[in-house]
Amino acid sequence: MKPRLSDIARIAGVSKATASRALANSPLVKEETKRRVLEVAKQYNYQPNALAQAVATKRSGILGFCMHKSQHPYFGHSFFGPMLDGAIEEARRHNYHILVAPADPANTTFDEHFIQDSIDGVILATFTPMEPIQEFRRRNIPLVLVNDAVPTPNNAFIVQDEYGGARAVMRHLIEERGHRKIAFISDRLSHLSYYLRYLAYLDAHREYGLEIYNNPKIKLGNVWGNFPRPDRQKLEMLGQKVREIEGTPIIIEGNDSSQARDAVYPILMATDDKDLPTAIFAATDSLALGTIEAIWEAGLEVPQDIAVAGFDDLPMSAAFTPPLTTVHANPFEMGQAAVQELLKLIANPQRESAIRWVDTHLVVRKST
Amino acid sequence: MKPRLSDIARIAGVSKATASRALANSPLVKEETKRRVLEVAKQYNYQPNALAQAVATKRSGILGFCMHKSQHPYFGHSFFGPMLDGAIEEARRHNYHILVAPADPANTTFDEHFIQDSIDGVILATFTPMEPIQEFRRRNIPLVLVNDAVPTPNNAFIVQDEYGGARAVMRHLIEERGHRKIAFISDRLSHLSYYLRYLAYLDAHREYGLEIYNNPKIKLGNVWGNFPRPDRQKLEMLGQKVREIEGTPIIIEGNDSSQARDAVYPILMATDDKDLPTAIFAATDSLALGTIEAIWEAGLEVPQDIAVAGFDDLPMSAAFTPPLTTVHANPFEMGQAAVQELLKLIANPQRESAIRWVDTHLVVRKST
DNA sequence: TTGTATGCGTTATCAT
DNA sequence: ATGATAACGCATACAA
Numbered sequence: 001m002k003p004r005l006s007d008i009a010r011i012a013g014v015s016k017a018t019a020s021r022a023l024a025n026s027p028l029v030k031e032e033t034k035r036r037v038l039e040v041a042k043q044y045n046y047q048p049n050a051l052a053q054a055v056a057t058k059r060s061g062i063l064g065f066c067m068h069k070s071q072h073p074y075f076g077h078s079f080f081g082p083m084l085d086g087a088i089e090e091a092r093r094h095n096y097h098i099l100v101a102p103a104d105p106a107n108t109t110f111d112e113h114f115i116q117d118s119i120d121g122v123i124l125a126t127f128t129p130m131e132p133i134q135e136f137r138r139r140n141i142p143l144v145l146v147n148d149a150v151p152t153p154n155n156a157f158i159v160q161d162e163y164g165g166a167r168a169v170m171r172h173l174i175e176e177r178g179h180r181k182i183a184f185i186s187d188r189l190s191h192l193s194y195y196l197r198y199l200a201y202l203d204a205h206r207e208y209g210l211e212i213y214n215n216p217k218i219k220l221g222n223v224w225g226n227f228p229r230p231d232r233q234k235l236e237m238l239g240q241k242v243r244e245i246e247g248t249p250i251i252i253e254g255n256d257s258s259q260a261r262d263a264v265y266p267i268l269m270a271t272d273d274k275d276l277p278t279a280i281f282a283a284t285d286s287l288a289l290g291t292i293e294a295i296w297e298a299g300l301e302v303p304q305d306i307a308v309a310g311f312d313d314l315p316m317s318a319a320f321t322p323p324l325t326t327v328h329a330n331p332f333e334m335g336q337a338a339v340q341e342l343l344k345l346i347a348n349p350q351r352e353s354a355i356r357w358v359d360t361h362l363v364v365r366k367s368t
Numbered sequence: 369m370k371p372r373l374s375d376i377a378r379i380a381g382v383s384k385a386t387a388s389r390a391l392a393n394s395p396l397v398k399e400e401t402k403r404r405v406l407e408v409a410k411q412y413n414y415q416p417n418a419l420a421q422a423v424a425t426k427r428s429g430i431l432g433f434c435m436h437k438s439q440h441p442y443f444g445h446s447f448f449g450p451m452l453d454g455a456i457e458e459a460r461r462h463n464y465h466i467l468v469a470p471a472d473p474a475n476t477t478f479d480e481h482f483i484q485d486s487i488d489g490v491i492l493a494t495f496t497p498m499e500p501i502q503e504f505r506r507r508n509i510p511l512v513l514v515n516d517a518v519p520t521p522n523n524a525f526i527v528q529d530e531y532g533g534a535r536a537v538m539r540h541l542i543e544e545r546g547h548r549k550i551a552f553i554s555d556r557l558s559h560l561s562y563y564l565r566y567l568a569y570l571d572a573h574r575e576y577g578l579e580i581y582n583n584p585k586i587k588l589g590n591v592w593g594n595f596p597r598p599d600r601q602k603l604e605m606l607g608q609k610v611r612e613i614e615g616t617p618i619i620i621e622g623n624d625s626s627q628a629r630d631a632v633y634p635i636l637m638a639t640d641d642k643d644l645p646t647a648i649f650a651a652t653d654s655l656a657l658g659t660i661e662a663i664w665e666a667g668l669e670v671p672q673d674i675a676v677a678g679f680d681d682l683p684m685s686a687a688f689t690p691p692l693t694t695v696h697a698n699p700f701e702m703g704q705a706a707v708q709e710l711l712k713l714i715a716n717p718q719r720e721s722a723i724r725w726v727d728t729h730l731v732v733r734k735s736t
Numbered sequence: 737t738t739g740t741a742t743g744c745g746t747t748a749t750c751a752t
Numbered sequence: 753a754t755g756a757t758a759a760c761g762c763a764t765a766c767a768a
Contacts, residue, residue: 002507002508004746005745005746005747006745006746014754014755015754015755015756016745016746016755016756017747017748017749017754017755017756018753020746020747020748021747021753024747028753028754029753029754030753030754033753045506048745048746049423049744049745049746050486050746051419051486051744051745051746052423052744052745052746052747052760053745053746053747054419054746054760055420055423055745055746055747055760055761056745056746056747056748056759056760057747057748057760058760060419062467072450072453072454072456072700073449073450073453074452074453074456075443075449075450075452075453076446076450076452076699076700078444078446078683080449081441081443081444081445081446081448081449082440082441082443084442084443084444084468085440085441085442085443085444086440088440088442088443088468088470089470092470097468097469098467098468099430099465099466099467099468100452100456100465100468101465102456102457102460118417118418118419138413139370257687289687315684316682316683316684316687319625319657319684319687319688320684320687320688321688321689331444332440332444372761372762373761373762373763382739383738383739383740384739384761384762384763385738385739385740385763386737386738388762388763388764389737389738389763389764392763396737396738397737397738398737398738416761417760417761417762419760419761420744420760420761420762420763421761421762421763422744423744423745423760423761423762424743424744424761424762424763424764425744425764426744
């Protein structure tokens with residue numbers, strides 16, 4: 001059977017304490033003894049029981065990667081899969097492991113069996129309400145949030161430059177392509193990422209002295225869904241501030257290309273030619289692709305009649321016809337950054353909260 | 369600070385043993401006492417230390433999901449991401465957690481710190497050499513292989529119906545579309561999945577009395593790469609047998625669409641029109657997409673001049689122009705099946721090895 | 737029905 | 753430099 005530390009100690013003719021020290025390469029133990037213990041350990045293919053080590057040291061070497069989401073896709077999602085990869089690679093580099101744990105939002109508190117006391121730190125990869133965040137805090141579990149920021153001490157926040165990326169899209173559309181009537185389509189703006197992209201959309205109009213696209217045929221849907229809108233404090237942390245809704249953004253309840261297609265097509269058909277936008281900025285690639293389909297169905301060409309730009313740079317966006325102009329995101333890098341910040345927090349739990357920015361950049365292709 | 373079992377016991381005025389039993393809802397303890405203990409536990413927000421439970425019970429409730437692969441993408445891969453999701457969902461349903469652990473093939477043995485003694489079972493999601501498999505066996509760690517099968521007792525194998533899916537493609541090409549000159553392009557055939565698809569390609573020719581496509585302009589590359597070819601025993605387990613290479617498959621060292629494009633284009637240009645295939649079956653969607661690009665560059669049309677079919681049904685394949693005819697795979701379902709079989713193995717380690725098949729099905733779109 | 741004592745496999749403290 | 757022993761937090765066999 002599996003050899004225990006006591007077995008190795010006995011065979012090597014030392015105490016458990018010495019054996020333990022020898023295996024940990026402690027300077028306290030004589031080279032000669034150390035050599036003997038290691039030899040026995042190797043011979044018997046001894047591997048320490050990590051669980052027992054964990055309870056003894058109060059350190060498990062496990063990081064939790066949580067998604068507060070009730071159903072898949074979790075890592076089948078083209079953003080979170082690569083993010084997990086980045087986290088895995090960085091964790092591995094520092095001899096940590098990753099435990100994946102979707103947490104059903106139905107349970108507002110994380111009563112996850114394993115999470116509770118056995119994890120050295122946690123990464124929350126999706127938007128999470130305050131309650132579980134406070135719970136981690138009460139339990140002194142170091143915490144990193146991805147794509148979110150909350151006014152609590154001793155946390156880290158990994159956010160990609162949504163605003164900057166979206167501004168780059170608008171600059172491209174306006175300066176390089178000369179558009180002046182640009183529509184915006186998005187999932188609900190209560191999602192912080194989308195809200196920031198919308199802010200950039202608005203601000204770009206102001207920068208260039210443009211009127212915001214207004215089409216009475218678009219009726220403003222439920223802009224926030226059932227979620228609270230991003231608050232002043234949170235936006236301030238990200239260097240932004242609350243703005244009122246202007247113009248006529250097309251709001252979809254979801255991020256599905258078919259929903260986008262179904263929403264955009266009737267709008268295109270109902271709108272007078274002169275009121276048609278010359279470009280559409282979609283808050284996500286998925287919506288951009290659906291939008292392009294709707295444009296085709298309406299008998300128009302992309303980008304000749306209407307240009308379309310997205311955000312995310314999904315793998316399929318480059319292969320699409322026409323290849324999509326979009327903002328390249330770096331989920332892998334975000335995963336790496338999340339683990340890096342988490343390890344800093346574990347090393348120093350009193351570390352003050354900090355925001356870590358991950359860059360985005362515009363990729364111009366054929367759809368604009 | 370965090371309350372311990374001993375705290376709860378003391379406050380509730382019972383022994384640790386009784387408290388432990390009460391929390392486990394043991395029928396041994398009086399309802400009245402149970403109620404009191406649970407109340408105290410709730411009041412103090414007690415959560416058991418899963419690590420300590422694990423060492424005491426020798427059961428961690430953690431399942432390892434290993435990928436024997438030296439670099440990403442791990443779960444950013446469109447096949448393994450959804451597979452992990454399936455595993456997560458099924459594990460969650462049975463109160464298990466998943467620890468993700470890429471294992472560098474450079475270390476042929478899994479010296480992964482945590483894996484060794486602290487995991488109730490393991491899923492190997494990528495091809496893995498025999499050595500680590502034997503190692504898990506020696507350590508009595510229940511093991512499930514995905515898309516592979518080896519002649520060992522007490523394991524489970526989850527395999528998708530590669531052969532059946534590929535036969536369906538060939539039937540479609542030959543019967544419904546009338547093709548008689550069908551080329552095959554693939555990553556190295558030492559990969560079991562691809563080899564099985566190739567076998568179906570060969571067998572379909574035999575079924576319909578067709579000659580296998582032969583093009584002297586295609587020089588047979590390194591069909592197996594540096595890996596061992598699938599052996600007789602393994603194929604027998606899967607109901608197949610070893611066949612010699614016939615015809616002129618185009619072999620790429622990798623599964624990259626650009627590699628496929630670069631390989632196919634010169635072949636198309638060098639081949640006399642009369643010797644051109646009328647259809648190409650690509651062993652993966654990724655290769656299919658690259659093949660289509662090469663066909664365009666050669667000034668030909670898909671599917672009018674050459675039809676193309678793939679295998680995998682990547683998300684991007686449906687959005688491609690033309691939408692790709694392919695075989696739909698179910699990685700999510702494979703992940704679920706893997707956990708189900710693993711839990712059976714944990715419950716009964718003496719369970720005899722079994723193969724669990726996961727269906728595939730043809731999806732006909734515009735590329736054929 | 738409950739309590740006592742021991743075990744799980746380590747690390748850490750305190751002697752020697 | 754090494755060993756005896758406690759501690760980590762819980763589960764459970766055995767006693768009562």
